[in-house]
Amino acid sequence: MKKVLVPVLLSTLLAACSSTGTFDQPAGGAAVDERSQGAGAGAGVATVTAPSAAGSGIAALTDPKNILSKRSVMFDFDSYVINDEFRPLVEAHAKFLVQNPTMKMLIQGNADERGSREYNLALGQKRADAVRKALTLLGAKESQIESVSLGEEKPRCTEATEACFAQNRRGDMLYSGEF
Amino acid sequence: MRKLLSAYRLLIAVALTVVSAVAHAQLSIEITGAGASRFPVAIPVFENEGSLPRGVTDVVRADLERSGLFSLVDMGLAAFPVTAVPDMASIRGRGADAVLTGSVFQQGDGRYEVRFRLFDTQKQTELGGLSMRMAPAQNRAIGHKIADFVYEKLTGQPGYFSTRIAYVVKSGPTATPRYELQIADADGMNAAAALASREPIISPAWAPDGQRLAYVSFEAKKPVVYVHTLATGQRQVVANFKGSNSAPAWAPDGQRLAVVLTKDGQSQLYVLNADGSGVRRLATSPGIDTEPAWSPDGEWIYFTSDRGGSPQIYRTSSSGGSAQRVSFEGSYNVTPRPSADGTSLAFITRNNGRFQVAIMDLATRQTTILTDSARDESPSFAPNGRMILYATDSGGRGVLAAVSSDGRVKQRLSVQAADVREPSWGPQSR
Numbered sequence: 368m369k370k371v372l373v374p375v376l377l378s379t380l381l382a383a384c385s386s387t388g389t390f391d392q393p394a395g396g397a398a399v400d401e402r403s404q405g406a407g408a409g410a411g412v413a414t415v416t417a418p419s420a421a422g423s424g425i426a427a428l429t430d431p432k433n434i435l436s437k438r439s440v441m442f443d444f445d446s447y448v449i450n451d452e453f454r455p456l457v458e459a460h461a462k463f464l465v466q467n468p469t470m471k472m473l474i475q476g477n478a479d480e481r482g483s484r485e486y487n488l489a490l491g492q493k494r495a496d497a498v499r500k501a502l503t504l505l506g507a508k509e510s511q512i513e514s515v516s517l518g519e520e521k522p523r524c525t526e527a528t529e530a531c532f533a534q535n536r537r538g539d540m541l542y543s544g545e546f
Numbered sequence: 547m548r549k550l551l552s553a554y555r556l557l558i559a560v561a562l563t564v565v566s567a568v569a570h571a572q573l574s575i576e577i578t579g580a581g582a583s584r585f586p587v588a589i590p591v592f593e594n595e596g597s598l599p600r601g602v603t604d605v606v607r608a609d610l611e612r613s614g615l616f617s618l619v620d621m622g623l624a625a626f627p628v629t630a631v632p633d634m635a636s637i638r639g640r641g642a643d644a645v646l647t648g649s650v651f652q653q654g655d656g657r658y659e660v661r662f663r664l665f666d667t668q669k670q671t672e673l674g675g676l677s678m679r680m681a682p683a684q685n686r687a688i689g690h691k692i693a694d695f696v697y698e699k700l701t702g703q704p705g706y707f708s709t710r711i712a713y714v715v716k717s718g719p720t721a722t723p724r725y726e727l728q729i730a731d732a733d734g735m736n737a738a739a740a741l742a743s744r745e746p747i748i749s750p751a752w753a754p755d756g757q758r759l760a761y762v763s764f765e766a767k768k769p770v771v772y773v774h775t776l777a778t779g780q781r782q783v784v785a786n787f788k789g790s791n792s793a794p795a796w797a798p799d800g801q802r803l804a805v806v807l808t809k810d811g812q813s814q815l816y817v818l819n820a821d822g823s824g825v826r827r828l829a830t831s832p833g834i835d836t837e838p839a840w841s842p843d844g845e846w847i848y849f850t851s852d853r854g855g856s857p858q859i860y861r862t863s864s865s866g867g868s869a870q871r872v873s874f875e876g877s878y879n880v881t882p883r884p885s886a887d888g889t890s891l892a893f894i895t896r897n898n899g900r901f902q903v904a905i906m907d908l909a910t911r912q913t914t915i916l917t918d919s920a921r922d923e924s925p926s927f928a929p930n931g932r933m934i935l936y937a938t939d940s941g942g943r944g945v946l947a948a949v950s951s952d953g954r955v956k957q958r959l960s961v962q963a964a965d966v967r968e969p970s971w972g973p974q975s976r
Contacts, residue, residue, distance in 0.1 A: 412739070483881050
């Protein structure tokens with residue numbers, strides 16, 4: 368209803384508004400046109416609400432006693448190499464993907480907040496790609512995994528401290544139904 | 547359970563819609579620096595303006611004063627009807643080098659006619675005038691048009707007061723934030739949300755027609771590029787390939803977009819049609835290529851790349867070919883944004899650990915840092931190239947700020963109790 372009303376309202380306003388001939392206007396004076404004389408930005412904008420994705424899991428993947436419930440690989444500053452401490456975690460998830468070939472995984476890479484959002488998106492992608500490559504080297508299929516980046520947009524920790532930044536340099540593994 | 551859950555979701559959706567209808571806090575603009583020598587201009591209240599529900603003169607005055615290029619000379623409440631030539635010597639005697647006179651005429655049909663004339667009190671000549679018809683609700687739009695006229699006559703450059711800006715507002719609790727892509731007039735008024743989402747929205751980019759925006763939304767749990775028509779709310783996915791899709795940049799023809807895709811490996815530049823068809827790779831590099839921006843003549847695409855070890859600005863022909871490095875000073879230069887006349891480039895540079903707005907003269911490659919803040923992002927030129935809008939930080943909160951291309955005029959635009967980021971200045975209205 369709202370979507371229909373707004374353009375109608377706008378066109379009514381536009382129809383109600385036109386410039387008459389100019390007076391005393393020297394050559395090269397500012398032109399006045401109809402389109403730019405709406406009642407302002409708000410009148411020409413219809414609000415859309417984006418849908419939210421659903422989320423649910425599988426028992427083994429959410430059981431806190433199972434290593435598969437752990438989903439984050441943390442990275443050092445300016446680094447895109449998986450540290451040894453995360454090898455068992457990556458190996459467990461690779462094994463799960465091999466044993467469950469219909470399961471799909473979305474890897475979301477993240478970056479700390481310093482600098483440009485789009486450049487940080489690219490840095491987060493490098494982290495997601497590092498996790499994806501490790502999983503495929505361990506036998507998971509390329510077709511099972513998509514690596515994407517959330518850049519600096521979904522920080523786990525929001526303070527501007529080094530400890531906080533470290534928590535935000537990570538790759539998160541999500542399974543079918545969780546994204 | 548599932549039914550209950552979806553009923554609950556529906557309830558949330560309804561609640562959100564209600565909130566969005568009332569919670570559009572306006573951007574408030576604070577002037578924090580002005581031009582060195584401001585042009586003194588007198589703008590007496592338009593004759594018979596009291597017949598309008600909301601006035602025009604105040605809009606004109608506020609626009610010109612906010613630009614930092616003009617100072618207003620008070621003329622009291624004396625009437626200066628548009629039908630008469632004012633006493634320019636006496637106005638000049640009060641310190642004004644120009645005077646704008648105007649009158650409002652009530653029409654029989656509930657509409658109004660506004661006539662104005664601009665005079666140069668030094669040369670004692672008329673610089674021009676216009677007559678415009680308006681509905682009462684159009685007082686701000688008409689005021690911006692008049693301010694554009696005065697600005698252009700007195701500075702020789704087109705005004706930007708009738709343009710619009712886009713930006714993203716993040717509000718609500720940290721655990722369940724709300725993101726809105728908002729559109730407002732250049733003075734921060736008439737803000738309206740084009741898109742509301744629980745997931746981040748970044749990189750809004752105006753189409754040259756001023757009617758559509760491209761942006762990146764994370765509502766699908768990954769970055770996807772959309773093109774959104776503002777008047778209808780119609781959205782089209784233009785890039786949703788395997789991996790990340792981001793950094794949309796319109797070609798000056800409004801027919802194509804440069805985007806960054808990771809479908810073939812790491813972040814690389816591609817060009818596609820505005821409906822998402824005809825994807826072709828623009829460049830192949832061993833590192834990250836991102837943040838494309840077209841030169842206004844369509845010949846070049848400026849972008850950020852770390853192919854040389856640190857993020858620097860490069861450019862490549864929009865038809866492909868080898869890249870040339872553009873930035874050399876420092877170890878972090880990102881987000882290149884050319885001015886509409888193609889002579890300068892705004893970008894973000896890291897200077898002693900602080901991220902600041904810089905401008906480069908593309909002919910001489912001379913670079914000037916324009917700000918003294920520490921967390922500047924996303925510079926965006928006004929269509930006339932005089933101001934640069936950008937995101938920065940104030941007391942831990944995201945705000946927008948604007949700086950003139952000579953660094954003198956400074957403004958801050960903020961929304962109370964919310965984070966504002968990712969500004970993009972729309973094109974000149976045509």
